Amino acid sequence: LLLGAAPGALNAELAAPADATAQDRALPELALGLPAELARRRPDIAAAEAQLHAATARVGVAVAELYPRVTLGASFGNESVGHERFGDWGSRQWQVGPTLSLPIFDMGRRRSTVTLRELQQQEAAVAFQQTVLKAWHEIDGALSAYAAERRRQAELAERERESADALALAQARYAGGLTDFGVALDARRTLLQAQRDRAQSRSRLAVDWVAVCKALGSAPPEEAVAAAASGPPI
Structure with a gap:
């Protein structure tokens, strides 16, 4: 759904065996954030911005209705005293000329329309601001x-390396007869727990990356990720 693809479009890619180191490399470092313009791709921000533009345009249309309007038109028809001569060439008439419309009798209604459009514009501006603030909170949290x-x-990862070194030392001491096998067994248990915690953290990191992409509306482009270390953060 996030990629805009049909169901089953990623089956082949998801079924392929994945390398753990490749997965680690695919998740970038975003400690300094991302460029702020990436948030403009969110559908809710784009929709709120379009509604604000439309409300602003309607204000201009309402203001234009306050002024006289001159239109150039043309008409063609038939006019005859008797129906028997209605189709003759002489009964045909046409006219071309400008038409002037003066908003004299409904000026109050038109001014009220301008006020209404201005209030709708303010409402759209507030809605746009609330949408942007909500997006910032979601992106910042992600x-x-x-x-x-x-x-x-x-x-x-550092704890896993230390546990592996501790296990190697415990096995060496057990092989030399300095300790019993229980010490090596505890060291192996500690290493397995560290590996399990790191695997769970890798899974949570992938879920958090999906949350970042969802908060941004889509995955950030590679150039934005590369510039995240030096660019202005969100």
């Missing part, structure tokens, strides 16, 4: 959760 999970994943 980016914060994504950055926090990346930091947690880095800490878990």
